[in-house]
Amino acid sequence: MTTAKSGYPVPVAELLPQARHLVTQLGRMPSRNQLMTELRIGAPKAREILEHLADGQRVKAANPGGLHVVTDPAPAETEPAETHDDEPAEPERESAEAEQVTESEAVPAEESEPVGGAVSEPITVDADLAKLADEQPVKPVAVWPVMLLALPAFVAIWSGWVGLGQLTGFGIVHPLPGIADGFAINTAITLPIGVETYAAYALRVWLSGQVPAKARRFAKYSALGSLALGALGQIAFHLMKAAGMTEAPWLITAGVACLPVAVLGMGAGLAHLIRDTHREVQR
Structure with a gap:
């Protein structure tokens, strides 16, 4: 993927879609030198694009399955069923539902599985950023x-x-x-x-x-x-x-x-x- 040079500097917002497409092609975070070569930009703008890409990766890591909270609809009011016992049945039902809610709340967030049974892998964004920071410009070959x-x-x-x-x-x-x-x-x-x-x-x-x-x-x-x-x-x-x-x-x-x-x-x-x-x- 190559970008023709222009007489005016291209804003970072216009370069981000190309950078995300490069991430999709490589399957990983590109290096600063790769961004400079593919997008024809300087080192400061390449570092800024890497920061935007890292922020997007952190958001995905915090919510890998794209889950959102769905609240149950309010139960419709129904008439209590008739019973021939002296004690009403509603208190027993309420206590059972309270126990179920307590058990579901006791499950830690780390043990809950995302929808579909897929287990998300941890994304080491900080390690990639540290590796990119340590990279030095490649010395050109003598001619x-x-x-x-x-x-x-x-x-x-x-x-x-x-x-x-x-x-x-x-x-x-x-x-x-x-x-x-x-x-x-x-x-x-x-x-x-x-x-x-x-x-x-x-x-x-x-x-x-x-x-x-x-x-x-x-x-x-x-x-x-x-x-x-x-x-x-x-x-x-x-x-x-x-x-x-x-x-x-x-x-x-x-x-x-x-x-x-x-x-x-x-x-x-x-x-x-x-x-x-x-x-x-x-x-």
Whole structure:
């Protein structure tokens, strides 16, 4: 169960139904970190929701069967039955009823069974609250080993895209003629920067779980498509390099020439979908 972030803080009263639904799913009291993750709230608001849930559990524990007192209706006045004895029968009946009432009142509340014969189990709310209070925020896993592992792949991918760009017509250009004639740039570097950087960012958006569902789906398919295009580009470059080719075939040249435009369109579309936090389509 996930909740989209909003520009305004959500009141606790609106979050309580979601928290109770989470309790039903888990079968127990959720932890503070679980509430923070599922409801996208901070630690103070998560503690306040836990207090409300604990109060509700105490009420259920005090009256587990939902019992209420039902008073017997007043007995209808009836005429005394005729008797041939000298002593009336009403005093004996009243004394018998008094003894029954005394015996029923003498039964302690702990020994009485709820309706239906079901025995309620004690709910250890205080123990759960103490456990939640002792929990500490989980320390995030370090990501620097991943960066170290990705460095060799980055060098190989960069060289492959630059070499493919040179085989397909990318090269040195002067982007500011008449303004800075000495300024030159090799357009082949736009391929690894555009395709691979977008793939890494779209992958992050897809796996974060902090964007609307529509943006998450778009990021998923565009990231997988970018990674597939990157793999095809590396394969094409190494095959042509091994064959000693100095120019790429026109089909490969046409496809590589369209990559910057495709990256621009996917990046702009993903940016608009990420900012659309007011609507979230659930499927």
